[in-house]
Amino acid sequence: MIRHLLGIEGLTLEELEHLLLNAASFVEVSKRDIKKVPSLRGKTIINFFMEPSTRTRTSFEIAGKRLSADTINVSGSSSSVVKGETLLDTARSLEAMNPDAIVVRHKASGAPHFLARHLSDTVIINAGDGMHEHPTQALLDCLSLQQHFVERPQGIKGLTIAIVGDIRHSRVVRSNIWAHKLLGNKVRLVAPPTLIPPEFLHPDCFGDPSFLSIHHKLEEGLEGVDVIMGLRLQMERQSQFFIPSVQEYTNEYFVSSNLVDRLAPQAVVLHPGPVNRGVEIATDLVDGPRSLVSRQVNNGVAVRMAVLFACCTGDRLEREEAA
Ligand code: NCD
Numbered sequence: 001m002i003r004h005l006l007g008i009e010g011l012t013l014e015e016l017e018h019l020l021l022n023a024a025s026f027v028e029v030s031k032r033d034i035k036k037v038p039s040l041r042g043k044t045i046i047n048f049f050m051e052p053s054t055r056t057r058t059s060f061e062i063a064g065k066r067l068s069a070d071t072i073n074v075s076g077s078s079s080s081v082v083k084g085e086t087l088l089d090t091a092r093s094l095e096a097m098n099p100d101a102i103v104v105r106h107k108a109s110g111a112p113h114f115l116a117r118h119l120s121d122t123v124i125i126n127a128g129d130g131m132h133e134h135p136t137q138a139l140l141d142c143l144s145l146q147q148h149f150v151e152r153p154q155g156i157k158g159l160t161i162a163i164v165g166d167i168r169h170s171r172v173v174r175s176n177i178w179a180h181k182l183l184g185n186k187v188r189l190v191a192p193p194t195l196i197p198p199e200f201l202h203p204d205c206f207g208d209p210s211f212l213s214i215h216h217k218l219e220e221g222l223e224g225v226d227v228i229m230g231l232r233l234q235m236e237r238q239s240q241f242f243i244p245s246v247q248e249y250t251n252e253y254f255v256s257s258n259l260v261d262r263l264a265p266q267a268v269v270l271h272p273g274p275v276n277r278g279v280e281i282a283t284d285l286v287d288g289p290r291s292l293v294s295r296q297v298n299n300g301v302a303v304r305m306a307v308l309f310a311c312c313t314g315d316r317l318e319r320e321e322a323a
Pocket of ligand 1: 055137171234
């Protein structure tokens, strides 16, 4: 039996809610004086990061340590991949040392799925693959919203979320779309036409398309929303010119605090980071009272504890085969 977390796509609502519930219960561990529980004692977790990362890599490492697992970090520049070894050969060498889980970040969409298909004994957790998925980011976004909307009778169901920015190159957006579809929320994608992936225009892209709408005018996309999620312009993934210039993008899509009046009264601001202040979003929004940005980072540890626990112990995420 293989157990992985490769994406939010394919999870059931029950599995998503179960992970969020476990994550919520792990939040408290990080507030203790001694921030450790024995849940994964004797387990070995390898963080195999082939792309830069601050929040995700650090929080996976902290999460593993707080669960008493042994965690080892392997980065792209320090692995044999730079000597010409294939990704699979490197991963097989890591697997030969009997880790319980390998957490993978890779610039190629599908790399964790590929490893999950080829490694027989190791759990694979996707920490962000190319422009595809970033499941733990969507989970920590949902947990942060759950905490904020705790008084709302229906919790985080029935919300309207506007995701603004470089949709085309974002893995965060795909994982969030799947999560909010499961939760029964409405998602508005707000971006210039060139930053919307062409496949998103296909009505079958995410199944029933009624929960998803695309907006090219910022003011219209933000009208009455409960959540704004800002996204960075991912210049490192842009092989062509998708916008005339950063200045022209900013002129039309910069989320400024003047737009707050258009939002729902309880509305909050999310951003996965890193933030390009002054390019996609105003500093006073990122640092202001509606911002959940620090809370998102804080929740990253608890969410990754829940995911590591689920995957390393087989708790409710069992799969007959890799997705
Ligand atoms: C995101 C990522 O790497 O996909 N960041 C993150 O994990 N916190 C978003 C981004 O890089 O812009």
